[in-house]
Amino acid sequence: MKLIDGRAAAADIMSEVSAAAAELRAAGTDPTLAIVVPTRDEATAWYVRSIERAAAKAGVTSRVEHLADPGAEDVTGLLRKLSADPSVHGIICQTPLPDGVSLEEVAAHIDTRKDVDGAGPTSLGRLAAGLPTFAPATAAAVLELLHREQVELAGARAVVVGRSTVVGKPAALLLLNEHATVTVCHSRTSELAEECAEADILVVAVGRPGFIGAEHIKPGAIVIDVGTNPTDDGGLVGDVDPAGARSRAGAYTPVPGGVGPVTTALLLRHTVTAARG
Numbered sequence: 001m002k003l004i005d006g007r008a009a010a011a012d013i014m015s016e017v018s019a020a021a022a023e024l025r026a027a028g029t030d031p032t033l034a035i036v037v038p039t040r041d042e043a044t045a046w047y048v049r050s051i052e053r054a055a056a057k058a059g060v061t062s063r064v065e066h067l068a069d070p071g072a073e074d075v076t077g078l079l080r081k082l083s084a085d086p087s088v089h090g091i092i093c094q095t096p097l098p099d100g101v102s103l104e105e106v107a108a109h110i111d112t113r114k115d116v117d118g119a120g121p122t123s124l125g126r127l128a129a130g131l132p133t134f135a136p137a138t139a140a141a142v143l144e145l146l147h148r149e150q151v152e153l154a155g156a157r158a159v160v161v162g163r164s165t166v167v168g169k170p171a172a173l174l175l176l177n178e179h180a181t182v183t184v185c186h187s188r189t190s191e192l193a194e195e196c197a198e199a200d201i202l203v204v205a206v207g208r209p210g211f212i213g214a215e216h217i218k219p220g221a222i223v224i225d226v227g228t229n230p231t232d233d234g235g236l237v238g239d240v241d242p243a244g245a246r247s248r249a250g251a252y253t254p255v256p257g258g259v260g261p262v263t264t265a266l267l268l269r270h271t272v273t274a275a276r277g
């Protein structure tokens, strides 16, 4: 069983981003990512700080825009303003959002060319149509790791557990665009273990610690664990039980150190790509 090293993959992407950012600066463009933070939330604050640190390291400017107790119009107004601002190249909007407001709804107000986390309906529609667009960074990280492992996707059986708009659905679309045979599972799936155990590639994005065990894993399968579940002692665990993965998988991504760092690096790669125009 091989552990897939997300930190090493992220380091490679970060050096590529640093070089691109330096080139842009030399040509007079300061690549800039705006991060809209609409609510106070500990996990969000932690994630935003980690993006800021990575951006600083890569020479990408990050601009955090806090909104205090906003309504939907405040969020969409800010997203429209940033979309029209030529000094901003990438825009992401953090969740959670105020009650009754969905990310899909507000992200429609991000200019698609700046939608570096593929959150808006146009980005998702383009992804579904197989047109060039920014895919959500987490879903793109899943594919990036599979590519780096040189996993043959065409004709492979892939099972994605989770169908959220930010992870499960776009990961399934990306796999489908690369000719995998894709099954998407969710909370109403009957016989989940049987479905998963058919997978050559198993992608898990549920948000439940240790939810996937040995019985869900086909011997030799590639297992990508997207889950990030905080533990009481301040740590992080995935959705896949590591002992189960070790006993059955051919390769799997640890948590932490798997999909997470690649996600952040890809967000920055998307930002420099957007800045190049």
Ligand SMILES: NC(=O)c1ccc[n+]([C@@H]2O[C@H](COP(=O)([O-])OP(=O)(O)OC[C@H]3O[C@@H](n4cnc5c(N)ncnc54)[C@H](OP(=O)(O)O)[C@@H]3O)[C@@H](O)[C@H]2O)c1
Residues within 6 Å of the ligand: 138, 161, 162, 163, 164, 165, 166, 167, 168, 185, 186, 187, 188, 189, 192, 205, 206, 207, 208, 226, 227, 228, 229, 259, 260, 263, 264
């Ligand atoms: N590493 C990263 O960069 C990164 C980025 C984003 C998210 N994450 C993590 O990934 C995980 C998923 O995030 P998300 O935003 O996609 O979560 P989400 O919006 O809560 O979606 C969870 C999905 O899991 C499905 N599910 C729940 N219980 C299930 C069950 N018993 N059997 C089968 N499927 C079940 C849900 O099905 P229904 O649709 O039927 O409810 C839903 O589709 C979380 O741990 C999150 O923290 C990590």
